Amino acid sequence: MKFLSLLKFLIVFLITVVASGAGYVGELPNLTSSSEQSQQNKEEKGIPPPIMPLAPKNIPTIYGGTIIRQNKYSKYQKDIDQLEEKLVSLKKAMLVTEYNQMQIFCAKVNLVDLYVSYIKEKYANKPERYYESYKKILVMDRNLTDATDYWRTTRQYMRMIYKSVGERKREEAIFKKKFDNSLQSVEIVLELLKDNMEKGSF
Numbered sequence: 552m553k554f555l556s557l558l559k560f561l562i563v564f565l566i567t568v569v570a571s572g573a574g575y576v577g578e579l580p581n582l583t584s585s586s587e588q589s590q591q592n593k594e595e596k597g598i599p600p601p602i603m604p605l606a607p608k609n610i611p612t613i614y615g616g617t618i619i620r621q622n623k624y625s626k627y628q629k630d631i632d633q634l635e636e637k638l639v640s641l642k643k644a645m646l647v648t649e650y651n652q653m654q655i656f657c658a659k660v661n662l663v664d665l666y667v668s669y670i671k672e673k674y675a676n677k678p679e680r681y682y683e684s685y686k687k688i689l690v691m692d693r694n695l696t697d698a699t700d701y702w703r704t705t706r707q708y709m710r711m712i713y714k715s716v717g718e719r720k721r722e723e724a725i726f727k728k729k730f731d732n733s734l735q736s737v738e739i740v741l742e743l744l745k746d747n748m749e750k751g752s753f
Contacts, residue, residue, distance in 0.1 A: 627679045630670055634688070635744050637663050638737055645734050653702050660695045660733075667692040684743055691736035698729040 641659045648656045667688055674680050705722045708714075714722075 627674065627682075630673070631684060631744060634663070634666055634670065635741065637666060638741055642734070642737050642741065645730070645737070653699075657699045657702065660699045664692055664696055684740070684747060687736075687740050687743055691733070691740050694729070694733040694736045698726065698733045701729055702726055 637659070641656075641663055644655050644659050670685070671689060674685060679685055705726065
């Protein structure tokens with residue numbers, strides 16, 4: 552009986568102590584102060600504080616309208632850049648070509664025509680076909696092939712049929728007009744591509 556009475560007394564005493572808030576007496580460690588002191592020590596040693604990134608460094612394509620346009624039209628721009636190189640070379644040849652030395656001109660026109668045919672087929676059913684550069688390129692190609700076809704035809708018949716001096720001069724005048732139109736078309740396209748590059752449009 553005495554043991555049970557003692558046990559009840561201990562239980563009541565413990566409940567009273569806990570309910571009254573008694574327990575550890577003293578000051579709790581200051582965790583904030585310790586953290587600040589550690590950070591201060593790092594700064595004194597030249598260690599920069601860690602920075603948590605709030606946003607990804609690389610913006611996903613689907614979130615940037617400009618980036619979407621760049622990715623969408625980069626293939627067309629790449630094709631146009633390659634064509635531009637060929638047109639610059641063609642223009643240089645046209646500026647020094649004489650009527651009786653047209654083989655180089657015709658060869659370069661053939662190369663341009665093949666590449667324009669590739670561009671035409673690739674973008675014939677795509678939005679790029681509405682670009683001003685695309686339309687001007689097709690016009691230029693028609694003028695170039697028209698000039699070379701006329702020159703080849705007249706040269707071929709020249710070997711087969713005798714022509715007077717007057718007829719030859721007339722044919723040369725017709726060809727010169729076609730040649731000049733072709734050169735003008737090349738210059739228009741090159742100027743347009745240059746402007747588009749500066750403005751970021753097509």
